[in-house]
Each structure stands twice: as C-alpha cells, then as structure tokens.
Amino acid sequence: MKLHTREWGTGDRIALLVHGIMSDHRTWRRFGPALAERGYRVIAVDLRGHGESPRGEGATPAEKYGPQAYADDLVETLPAGAELAVGHSLGGLSLRWAVERLRPQRAVFSDPAWLFDQPAIDPELFVGFADGISAEQVAAMNPRWADEDVATELATVALWDRDTARSLTAHTGHAGLPEAPVVPSLVQLADPSFLVSPEQAELLRGRGFEVRTVAGAGHTIHRDDFEGFLSSLEGWI
Template identity: 35%
Template sequence: MKLNVRESGEGDKIAVLIHGFNCDSGDWWELTPELLRRGYHVKAVDLRGHGHSPRATSYTLPEYAADVVETIGESPELIIGHSLGAQVTALTVPELLPSKAIYFDPPWSLPEEGAPNLFPDLSAIPSMTDEELAATLRHDFPAWSEKAIEVDVASWRLWDPATAATITDVRLSGMPERALVPSLAIAAEKDTVFAAKDHATAQERGFVVRLAPGLTHSLFRDDFDLVLSLISDWL
C-alpha cells in the first residue's frame, strides 16, 4: 500500500519518520524543522489506517512495514520511529538499510503483572467532541503544550479505530535480535514500554540506550528540548 507522506526539505539526506499508534505524521511538527536545519529531506509517513493514508481490512506489523518499504523505496540516511512506529522501524531496517535508526520508547518489554495499561479502551473517542478530547489530554498530560494537544486531537479525528487490533501484536513482537545498523533507543523513565530491566539486553544486541529522565511514553510531547538533547549527536 502506498502511504500518504508529509514531505519537506530539499537536503541530500533522507530522514523517514514513523509515528506511533493512533497518531500520524503531524506528530513531528517540532522535530522536522530541526532536521531541515541539518540538511535533511524529511519524509514523514502516515501508517495505514492513520492520517490521510488508506484504511485497510487488516493491520499487522509486517503490513505496516511493507507499506513503508513500498512507499519510501530507497535507503535513507535516518529512520526514526516512536512506539508502534519503532516496531515498524525494526522491520523496515533490514529492507531499507538506513545509515542509522532512532527508536523512541520502543515496546520491547512485556507488561508486568499489575502494571497500568498504556493502551486503554479508545472506543469512546469517535463520539467525543474536539473540546472534550482536548480537555482529556490536558488532564492526563499536563506537561503538553496546546499545540501538542491540537495535533493529537487532529490525528484522532483521522484515525481508524480498527487499528487497535495491532496492540497485542506490537507488545508481543519483542526486541530485535541485533541492531543491523547503528541504532539509538530512547527509553522513557515513566509509563514506559521499554523497561530498565531490558536495557542491558538491548545494549548486548548492539543498541545504544539512553534514558529520558522524568518523561513518559509520550517523550517529545512531554519535553521536546530534552529529547532533542538526547538525540542531537545522532542527527
């Protein structure tokens, strides 16, 4: 499936950006200008069932990855993926062979017994007004800016709830056996899906692991400047 791509810049280095679950390419509104300043040609995709990409009858990790490979079709300098997008990144790396990859809070740890569910029932979203959605985000994520809230509400309006079937697939797919290209994994300290107990394993498999202190799974929505400081030398 050919995906919608939010494309910007004319640099000679391609950066592919892959958003997380129930989000879209609008997620990268802060990172994109930074990449443009560094000479990148940015290609931010909308995964199937997200943003302005087509809806589908099936949503699996291999299908998400195949769509990205078909859409991009060449080896980029950099791939960055967040959450679901991080798992998609792991599956596209062997095909696209980027020069380097960055994983934002990749879901490489199974939830421990009694841990809160980071992917709650979202079935009520379609019936909520934009104002109700925004109010919910302000309550749940007080560190987010109004722009981050606006972008998230807009992405929910374009999201196919049927993609929720992907979540179990994402959490059970696990960590790649090894890093095929230079790879940086940023782990959230709070509400993470990449627990501290698994950081050493990731390092043994060739991933550079850095902790984002005080941040949640949302990472760059919580504190973009901190996240940028953690990845700047990799851009």
C-alpha cells in the first residue's frame, strides 16, 4: 500500500519518520523542520489506518492491520538507503520489520512497541480513550505538551481507525525484542518506559543496541520534552 507522506526540506541526506498509534505525520511538526535545518530531506508517513493514508482491507482487524503490513507499506512507499530512519512506538515496531529491506544508515527506535503481547497492553483501552477524548483530558495527561500538540492529538485521533488497536494482539508472532540490530541502532526510552523495562534495556545493550533514556519524559518523547529528545539524538542525527 502506498502511504500518504509529508516532506520538509530539500537536503541531500534523507530522513524517514514513522509515527505511533493514533497519530500521523503531524506528530513530527517540530522534528521534521529541525531535521530539514540540519540538511535533510525529511519524509514522514501516515501509517495505514492513520491520517490520510488508506484504511486496511479485510473482514477482521487482524486482516486489515499488523506489523508485517505496516512494514510492507513502508518498503513500498519510502526510499531505501536513507541516512536516518526514526520510528516512535507503533512506528518503531513497523520500522523494525522493515529495516532489513529499507537499510537506512542509522535507525532510531523511540520508546518502541516491541512487546505489545504483554497483558498490560489492552487494545480496548486505546479505543475507549479515543472515543471519549477531549482537549482537557489530553492536556491533563500531558501537562508538558504545547497547545498545538493537544490540538494535533484531537485531529489525528478523529482520523484514526480503531481497528489498528484491535489488531495488535492477533500478531504476537511479531512481538519480542530484536536479537541484534540490522543497522547501527539507538533505542530511545521514556522515563519510565512502560514498553521497555530497565532489565530489557540492559538486554538490548548486550545485543548491540545503544540505549538512552530521556529523563522525566513521557512516552511521546518528542512532544513531551523536545529539547531532551534532540539532545538524546546527539551523534545520530
């Protein structure tokens, strides 16, 4: 599936950005331009079921959505051999299964949803939250977000297909920590991360990943602490 994309910059280097669940390319409203200022041509996608990209096809959520489908879409849409690829949450999961074919020079997995088969990950929690969302709730849950980020969250959730959440636990064969990085890879974690425990972070270090934590940052690090997010990417961007 060809995905909707948004671009910033016209530099010689290419950076690929992949958002998390319930979001779309607009989550990168600050990071995209920041990379463009550093000489990148930045390409951000809307994953299937998100933003302006097509919805998945099939009779069930599992048929419409899943890590392999997300990864295949990235490969079909994005150029191989980019200098940088960044995936947040669900985007980190999608990038994991596409990285061997996309082969960026460097990959950043920002608080990646690699262990979505955990009992604590209840898809209906995402759906219930989205169906009753309000600006006041988003601001209360994310007190460090700018007003524009709160408004963006409401706008992206309005376009989001809830079946992307309902499909997650049907694809447990794609869950688990990677055995090794395919390309030089940074795992960037929130503090605390509810997706990657300290023990799992140490395991990833032992497997060859660089792991950095952004102190005090929530799951959507690039919106919760943008300066901390950028600082933790030193040497990678």
